[in-house]
Amino acid sequence: xxxxxxxxxxxxxxxxxxxxxxxxxxxxxxxxxxxxxxxxxxxxxxxxxxxxxxxxxxxxxxxxxxxxxxxxxxxxxxxxxxxxxxxxxxxxxxxxxxxxxxxxxxxxxxxxxxxxxxxxxxxxxxxxxxxxxxxxxxxxxxxxxxxxxxxxxxxxxxxxxxxxxxxxxxxxxxxxxxxxxxxxxxxxxxxxxxxxxxxxxxxxxxxxxxxxxxxxxxxxxxxxxxxxxxxxxxxxxxxxxxxxxxxxxxxxxxxxxxxxxxxxxxxxxxxxxxxxxxxxxxxxxxxxxxxxxxxxxxxxxxxxxxxxxxxxxxxxxxxxxxxxxxxxxxxxxxxxxxxxxxxxxxxxxxxxxxxxxxxxxxxxxxxxxxxxxxxxxxxxxxxxxxxxxxxxxxxxxxxxxxxxxxxxxxxxxxxxxxxxxxxxxxxxxxxxxxxxxxxxxxxxxxxxxxxxxxxxxxxxxxxxxxxxxxxxxxxxxxxxxxxxxxxxxxxxxxxxxxxxxxxxxxxxxx
Numbered sequence: 300x301x302x303x304x305x306x307x308x309x310x311x312x313x314x315x316x317x318x319x320x321x322x323x324x325x326x327x328x329x330x331x332x333x334x335x336x337x338x339x340x341x342x343x344x345x346x347x348x349x350x351x352x353x354x355x356x357x358x359x360x361x362x363x364x365x366x367x368x369x370x371x372x373x374x375x376x377x378x379x380x381x382x383x384x385x386x387x388x389x390x391x392x393x394x395x396x397x398x399x400x401x402x403x404x405x406x407x408x409x410x411x412x413x414x415x416x417x418x419x420x421x422x423x424x425x426x427x428x429x430x431x432x433x434x435x436x437x438x439x440x441x442x443x444x445x446x447x448x449x450x451x452x453x454x455x456x457x458x459x460x461x462x463x464x465x466x467x468x469x470x471x472x473x474x475x476x477x478x479x480x481x482x483x484x485x486x487x488x489x490x491x492x493x494x495x496x497x498x499x500x501x502x503x504x505x506x507x508x509x510x511x512x513x514x515x516x517x518x519x520x521x522x523x524x525x526x527x528x529x530x531x532x533x534x535x536x537x538x539x540x541x542x543x544x545x546x547x548x549x550x551x552x553x554x555x556x557x558x559x560x561x562x563x564x565x566x567x568x569x570x571x572x573x574x575x576x577x578x579x580x581x582x583x584x585x586x587x588x589x590x591x592x593x594x595x596x597x598x599x600x601x602x603x604x605x606x607x608x609x610x611x612x613x614x615x616x617x618x619x620x621x622x623x624x625x626x627x628x629x630x631x632x633x634x635x636x637x638x639x640x641x642x643x644x645x646x647x648x649x650x651x652x653x654x655x656x657x658x659x660x661x662x663x664x665x666x667x668x669x670x671x672x673x674x675x676x677x678x679x680x681x682x683x684x685x686x687x688x689x690x691x692x693x694x695x696x697x698x699x700x701x702x703x704x705x706x707x708x709x710x711x712x713x714x715x716x717x718x719x720x721x722x723x724x725x726x727x728x729x730x731x732x733x734x735x736x737x738x739x740x741x742x743x744x745x746x747x748x749x750x751x752x753x754x755x756x757x758x759x760x761x762x763x764x765x766x767x768x769x770x771x772x773x774x775x776x777x778x779x780x781x782x783x784x785x786x787x788x789x790x791x792x793x794x795x796x797x798x799x800x801x802x803x804x805x806x807x808x809x
Contacts, residue, residue: 517545637672
């Protein structure tokens with residue numbers, strides 16, 4: 300174990316280095332000085348100097364995973380909140396809230412992961428039912444996709460929902476407590492504001508530790524105005540975390556902390572549309588709601604606003620990102636990137652390394668345009684694993700033929716579009732090996748091979764933020780982030796694997 304920045308060089312020795320990013324697969328040792336790899340080789344005895352040796356045994360060394368789209372504070376909060384993913388009915392959610400309220404005395408009950416598709420009641424719990432289950436508590440339960448939430452009656456009455464009345468679900472009696480998009484974001488922000496600073500600090504620490512336990516050495520934090528605070532984003536951008544955190548701020552209008560030299564990156568999870576689960580994704584063809592109606596969503600911004608974001612970011616030489624899920628939204632994102640290339644030049648757009656988050660529904664032509672302009676596809680393979688199986692969400696919304704074409708990993712690979720992988724946690728859990736396997740086992744036959752998937756889950760995340768010249772691969776001159784695994788990552792079954800060791804910035808964390 301290293302002793303800090305002043306420690307002497309450390310030589311990590313395993314069975315093999317995994318062949319990613321130009322690494323020589325005959326090498327088995329990595330020399331680390333400070334936070335940088337300075338040498339690799341096949342014979343540990345040939346390492347220069349007299350380093351301390353950490354013999355990790357029969358392990359394979361890989362670059363650390365990068366979870367390239369995370370809501371980190373919410374991820375950490377889930378450790379002390381309610382995980383509702385196993386609830387198969389509104390009654391089950393109410394029972395979970397009642398049990399949690401009886402066992403905990405905190406004034407705020409927060410939960411995540413409920414999915415009302417197929418529930419026997421045909422609806423989620425109401426504000427009055429949540430108030431009865433947890434009297435006197437603030438209850439905020441986020442849907443699995445993060446684009447809507449449920450609140451108790453008192454919280455509903457206290458929220459300022461001026462200007463977002465269209466996001467408030469109603470029945471004949473009035474507001475039900477189900478809030479979509481901006482209204483739901485206000486409720487989630489109110490919930491976070493009601494937590495103690497100690498709880499929030501603990502959530503951040505828990506998120507970092509969870510990442511390390513999974514072999515994740517870097518995350519891209521996606522800050523969203525209204526849903527989170529600028530203060531929270533700045534805490535992630537400037538804090539001394541045990542992993543590398545690149546922080547985005549999803550505002551159209553820049554704040555002093557963004558362009559061009561601030562610690563925040565522009566855009567990121569800037570919504571061009573909503574989500575498939577909450578029926579707010581923007582599509583060309585209407586799709587089926589849970590109740591059997593039709594929805595097609597709306598674009599949240601005009602083209603010129605999105606073009607202006609990409610142009611400003613391109614001229615500043617930094618990559619901006621946008622959230623686009625439905626095919627109408629992905630078309631808008633690519634259309635606006637083409638316009639930015641017309642105004643700034645294709646080379647400048649390629650150099651900036653912009654990104655599109657999710658891209659669940661996208662045309663092959665738009666994938667090719669992303670490749671031509673060097674735009675990264677920030678993808679979540681767990682979405683296909685979770686929602687694209689038989690009778691799953693995608694099939695219910697769009698029918699089988701369209702569902703088979705969602706999350707087309709092989710299209711991005713064939714066109715040469717840069718890819719990075721992520722969880723969008725807490726939408727789906729941090730699970731980097733699960734993402735690698737899901738990308739290969741696409742339900743519609745659009746999967747990619749293990750090597751390509753592992754590259755996207757590690758080196759691809761560094762490329763997305765423009766650090767691939769000094770981060771990612773296990774090569775001299777790169778940041779010393781590496782993970783030891785019990786078997787060959789390219790050929791053996793990684794289900795259930797936990798890392799034998801995790802080194803971040805040259806520090807042995809696990």
